Structures are given as structure tokens and as C-alpha cells.
Amino acid sequence: MLQLKAGVKKELLEISRTYRLIALILVFIGFGVLDPVIIRGVVFLLDLMNEVPELNMSQVQGLGLLGQSAGMSAFVGDCINTCLLVAFLLLMRTAGGEQKKRNCIIPITLGFDRECYIYAKFLVYPPLMMVLSAAGFYTAYGVSVILFPDDRIPFVNTLLPVLALMLFIAFQVSMLLGFGCATGKAGIWVAVLYGTTTLLNMALGMLGKNQYNPYALITHATRFEEVNAADYGVSAGIAVAVCFVMAVGAATLFKRKKLV
Amino acid sequence: MLEICNLRKSYGGKTVLDGLSMTVQTGEIYGFLGENGAGKTTTMNIVTGLLAKDSGSITVDGKPEGDMETLSIGYLPESPEFFEYMTCREYFRYIAAACQYTGNIEKRTEEVIGLIGLTPSIDRKIKGFSRGMKQRVGIGCALYSGKDLILLDEPTSALDPQGRADVMEIIQRLKEMGKTVILSTHILSDVERVADRVGILHQGKLQLEGSIQELLRANASHVIGFEADGLTPALREEIAALPFAEKVEGKDSSCYVTIAGDWEAGSRGLFRFLADSGLTVHRYEESRPTLEQIYLKVVKTHAATQSWG
Numbered sequence: 001m002l003q004l005k006a007g008v009k010k011e012l013l014e015i016s017r018t019y020r021l022i023a024l025i026l027v028f029i030g031f032g033v034l035d036p037v038i039i040r041g042v043v044f045l046l047d048l049m050n051e052v053p054e055l056n057m058s059q060v061q062g063l064g065l066l067g068q069s070a071g072m073s074a075f076v077g078d079c080i081n082t083c084l085l086v087a088f089l090l091l092m093r094t095a096g097g098e099q100k101k102r103n104c105i106i107p108i109t110l111g112f113d114r115e116c117y118i119y120a121k122f123l124v125y126p127p128l129m130m131v132l133s134a135a136g137f138y139t140a141y142g143v144s145v146i147l148f149p150d151d152r153i154p155f156v157n158t159l160l161p162v163l164a165l166m167l168f169i170a171f172q173v174s175m176l177l178g179f180g181c182a183t184g185k186a187g188i189w190v191a192v193l194y195g196t197t198t199l200l201n202m203a204l205g206m207l208g209k210n211q212y213n214p215y216a217l218i219t220h221a222t223r224f225e226e227v228n229a230a231d232y233g234v235s236a237g238i239a240v241a242v243c244f245v246m247a248v249g250a251a252t253l254f255k256r257k258k259l260v
Numbered sequence: 261m262l263e264i265c266n267l268r269k270s271y272g273g274k275t276v277l278d279g280l281s282m283t284v285q286t287g288e289i290y291g292f293l294g295e296n297g298a299g300k301t302t303t304m305n306i307v308t309g310l311l312a313k314d315s316g317s318i319t320v321d322g323k324p325e326g327d328m329e330t331l332s333i334g335y336l337p338e339s340p341e342f343f344e345y346m347t348c349r350e351y352f353r354y355i356a357a358a359c360q361y362t363g364n365i366e367k368r369t370e371e372v373i374g375l376i377g378l379t380p381s382i383d384r385k386i387k388g389f390s391r392g393m394k395q396r397v398g399i400g401c402a403l404y405s406g407k408d409l410i411l412l413d414e415p416t417s418a419l420d421p422q423g424r425a426d427v428m429e430i431i432q433r434l435k436e437m438g439k440t441v442i443l444s445t446h447i448l449s450d451v452e453r454v455a456d457r458v459g460i461l462h463q464g465k466l467q468l469e470g471s472i473q474e475l476l477r478a479n480a481s482h483v484i485g486f487e488a489d490g491l492t493p494a495l496r497e498e499i500a501a502l503p504f505a506e507k508v509e510g511k512d513s514s515c516y517v518t519i520a521g522d523w524e525a526g527s528r529g530l531f532r533f534l535a536d537s538g539l540t541v542h543r544y545e546e547s548r549p550t551l552e553q554i555y556l557k558v559v560k561t562h563a564a565t566q567s568w569g
């Protein structure tokens with residue numbers, strides 16, 4: 001217990017003292033502000049073009065319907081891409097990098113429990129990233145409410161999407177921590193996880209089979225009206241289960257790992 | 261305290277430890293010597309449980325081997341890395357949790373930091389520490405829990421003379437506190453100064469082990485040098501014919517006699533001879549053998565008799 005507390009404190013010091021936290025806040029909040037503004041800008045341009053009669057804009061009329069949900073969706077897209085990549089890169093050190101640099105050798109030879117060492121990471125990073133993604137999400141919501149006053153998504157309709165986003169982020173971060181800590185090779189896993197997210201999501205989407213798996217949460221994060229409850233529930237359940245499996249699996253493997 | 265028996269380890273096809281056996285007694289400082297790549301770090305990593313051995317047995321404090329990490333040996337790795345964003349005090353608090361220190365943590369932390377002489381920097385981040393300061397933090401970690409066996413892998417490498425002297429003083433103090441210290445280093449004069457016993461690791465085995473006095477007496481050549489007026493070639497030959505003289509060198513008025521066998525008897529004999537010969541002796545010095553000579557002798561002998569690899 002004492003060691004778990006010390007471990008959590010160590011991770012909190014690490015993320016706050018090394019400017020990682022500030023960088024993460026800037027990225028998540030930054031996209032939260034930027035994305036709705038960009039969508040609003042696009043809408044503004046389209047409106048301008050529509051006022052020029054020589055241009056035949058009838059095909060793009062549909063785009064004129066871009067509203068708050070488009071602003072929010074843009075943020076979700078950036079959140080699971082750019083923000084997540086930044087987060088991955090900043091977490092490489094804790095997810096295995098410090099094994100390579102051997103910073104953990106002294107505490108571990110002195111008796112720091114290896115499971116505590118791993119669990120502390122899972123107690124800090126997935127929740128922290130969930131909070132950050134929610135903060136970004138509601139920043140985007142707030143900004144888009146101001147920019148699209150006529151087309152407002154009711155607040156209650158944002159609750160399930162934001163939860164889906166948070167769970168997806170936690171799922172991804174747990175995978176990085178799990179695979180990274182178990183193998184000590186964070187860099188490779190950043191590439192693998194980032195690559196598979198993009199590819200798998202695209203492939204599943206094209207096959208029309210993006211349901212009942214954690215990647216379906218991305219869709220749920222941008223769906224503000226009706227929800228497929230069964231799909232949502234199963235996908236969220238799997239994501240949560242994966243987080244736990246990653247934590248326990250990494251702790252078990254790390255326990256038996258030879259560090260040099 | 262620590263007993264290693266027939267330890268073997270190879271990396272791929274490369275044998276590093278080939279039946280290493282060594283014994284470290286409670287309360288002693290053990291100088292663990294060997295050339296670069298001899299396998300000192302490998303041995304220490306195996307003892308601390310960081311590295312798997314191929315075969316052999318390790319007993320710590322009478323307890324048969326098991327999970328080495330639960331024994332909580334104090335270990336200063338070769339190039340220690342810390343969580344540098346922590347201050348010295350914060351890092352030691354983390355170490356306190358690591359070794360499950362049950363006493364007053366704040367008090368112990370300040371005590372240890374005092375012992376390693378970092379009190380003025382106690383609330384500074386480790387990131388800004390010099391190498392010598394970091395090395396001391398590492399030693400502090402090794403002794404924090406009060407465990408009795410402490411392994412130090414090249415604690416003085418890359419330190420300036422002052423830093424080295426400081427570290428050696430801390431090691432001396434550990435001995436006074438009754439700790440058992442295994443000290444791996446290339447600086448033989450340091451070992452000679454603090455160690456009780458030494459072991460020389462070469463070609464995967466311990467080629468020589470014993471107390472420094474014993475080794476010096478048994479292994480080194482002893483040379484007496486003197487300068488005397490009227491030292492004729494005839495006299496030189498007479499000296500060379502003395503039963504204890506192994507070799508006579510030097511020219512003009514200076515002469516170096518290598519003593520074979522019993523050092524004290526030889527020294528007495530030569531002194532008597534000089535007095536009887538009526539020579540005027542200006543300078544007379546006994547050159548004591550050094551650990552370095554023994555070390556080089558071991559390395560050379562075994563390099564000549566076997567090819568390795």
C-alpha cells in the first residue's frame with residue numbers, strides 16, 4: 001500500500017515536473033478550441049460562396065448543414081489521432097523507456113514491489129488521460145455552443161459520447177502501458193498501436209463491421225442522437241476489460257522479467 | 261555472508277563466468293577486481309537477481325538462494341540512473357517505500373543524506389547534481405534500509421580525486437557500521453586502502469582470493485634498492501650469490517635486489533651483508549609490493565598459459 005502510494009506520487013511528479021502535463025493540457029484544450037473554430041470558418045466560407053451567383057454551389061449545399069455536431073466530431077477525430085499520438089510519445093518514458101534507461105533498477109533491487117510499480121502507472125495515466133479528453137471534449141462543446149447558437153446539441157446528449165471517448169482513450173493508453181512495460185520497448189508499441197488504430201478503424205469501417213469492439217467507441221463518441229445500446233455496451237465493456245487485463249498482464253510479466 | 265559456488269553464465273556462445281566461486285565474510289570490505297569485461301558487473305547483477313544465471317549456487321547470509329530481490333541487498337549499479345525530476349529528499353522517500361522502511365522516514369532520510377554529505381542540496385532536484393553527487397545518492401540508496409550486504413559497482417569511476425576520497429571515506433564508515441561491502445573497482449590503490457580481502461576475477465574464474473596482507477606476502481616480488489660508494493662488480497656478484505637474492509640490477513652506485521622467499525629474513529640478511537662489507541650506504545629503501553603488481557602478475561600469468569574465448 002505504501003509502495004503503491006509512493007509509486008503514484010512518483011508518476012504524478014514525473015508528469016508534472018517534466019512539463020508533460022502542460023504539454024498534454026495544451027494539446028487537448030487547444031484542439032478543443034481550434035476544431036469548432038475551423039468548422040465555423042468553413043461554414044462561413046461556404047456561406048460567402050453561396051452568395052456569389054456565378055458559382056454553382058448546389059452540390060455543396062449539404063455542407064451548409066455543418067453545425068455543432070461537426071465541430072464536436074472534428075475534435076473527436078483530432079483527439080484520437082493527434083492528441084493520442086502526442087500522449088503516446090510523452091508516455092514512452094514511463095511505458096518502458098525508464099526500463100531501458102535503467103532508472104528503476106535501484107528501487108527494484110531494494111525491494112520495490114514490481115506489481116506496485118506497474119499498477120501505479122495504471123492508476124495514474126488512464127484516468128488522467130480520460131480527464132484530459134473530457135476536458136477537451138467539453139471545451140469543444142462550449143466553444144461550438146457559442147459559434148453555432150441556432151444548432152445546439154442538448155447537454156444530456158453529450159454524456160454518452162464523452163464517456164465513449166474517455167473509454168477509448170483509456171483503452172489505448174492502457175494498451176501502450178501494458179505492452180510497453182511488459183516488453184520494455186515503448187517506441188515500437190507507439191508505432192504499432194498508432195498504426196493499428198488508424199488502419200483497423202478504417203478497415204472495420206469499410207467492411208461495415210465496426211461494431212461490438214473498442215474501436216466502435218470512436219463512432220459512438222460522435223453520435224449525439226440515437227445510440228445503439230447493445231453495441232455501445234459491449235464495446236465499452238470490452239474496452240474496460242482490456243484495461244484490466246493489460247494492468248494485470250503487465251504486472252505479471254514484469255514480475256518475471258529480467259531487467260538487465 | 262555471501263557465498264557463490266561454481267557460478268556460470270554465458271551470453272550466446274560467449275562464456276563470461278566459468279565456475280566462479282567466492283566467499284565474502286560478514287563485516288568485511290571485499291575488493292572485487294578484474295579487467296574490463298571480466299564479468300564483475302555480470303556477477304553483481306546475478307547476485308541481485310537482475311540477471312538469470314546459467315548454473316551455480318548463491319547463498320546470502322546462510323539463506324539458500326531464492327528470490328534475490330526479497331533479500332534486499334543494497335546495490336549501486338555501474339552507472340546509476342535516478343528519477344531526476346525528484347529532489348534528493350523526495351527520492352529518498354521513494355527509496356524508503358522501496359525498502360519498506362518502518363522507522364521514522366523523515367529522520368532516516370535526513371540521516372542518510374547527512375552521511376553522504378548532501379545535506380546542503382537536500383531539496384534540490386537530482387537533475388542538477390554532478391556525477392559525484394549522483395554517485396553519493398546511489399550509495400545512500402544502497403545503505404538506506406540498513407541491510408547488511410552492500411554491493412558497489414565502480415562507485416568511484418569518473419570522480420575527481422576529491423570525490424573519490426569522499427566516497428572512499430563513506431565506504432570506510434560503512435565498515436565501521438558493521439556492513440559487508442563488495443567493492444568493484446579498477447582503482448587498486450583505493451582497494452588497498454579500504455579492503456580487507458580481495459578477489460581477482462579473470463577468465464571467468466576467481467584466480468586469487470585472500471586478505472591483502474596474505475596476497476602481498478605470498479605473491480609479490482620484494483625489491484630493496486640502495487646506493488653505495490665503492491660498489492664494485494665483484495661486490496655485485498657477491499650480492500647476487502646470496503641465498504635470498506633472486507635478481508640484482510642497477511648500475512654505477514645504485515643497486516636493486518629482488519628478494520626471493522621470506523621477505524623479512526632477506527631484508528635482514530642484505531642489511532647485514534652491507535654493514536659487513538664496509539660500504540658507505542647513502543640511500544636504502546624497501547619497495548613494498550603493491551596490489552597492482554599482484555594484479556598484473558595474475559592477469560599476465562593466465563593470459564600466457566591459456567588462450568581464452
Ligand SMILES: Nc1ncnc2c1ncn2[C@@H]1O[C@H](COP(=O)(O)OP(=O)(O)OP(=O)(O)O)[C@@H](O)[C@H]1O
Pocket residue numbers: 260271276294295296297298299300301302303338
Ligand atoms: N547483455 C549482454 N549481451 C552480451 N554480452 C554481454 C552482455 N552484458 C555483458 N556482456 C559481456 O560480458 C562480459 C562481462 O561484462 P561485465 O560488464 O560483467 O564486465 P565487467 O567486469 O563489469 O567490466 P567493466 O570493468 O568494464 O565494468 C563482457 O565481455 C561483455 O561484453
Ligand SMILES: [Mg+2]
Pocket residue numbers: 300301302338413
Ligand atoms: Mg562493470
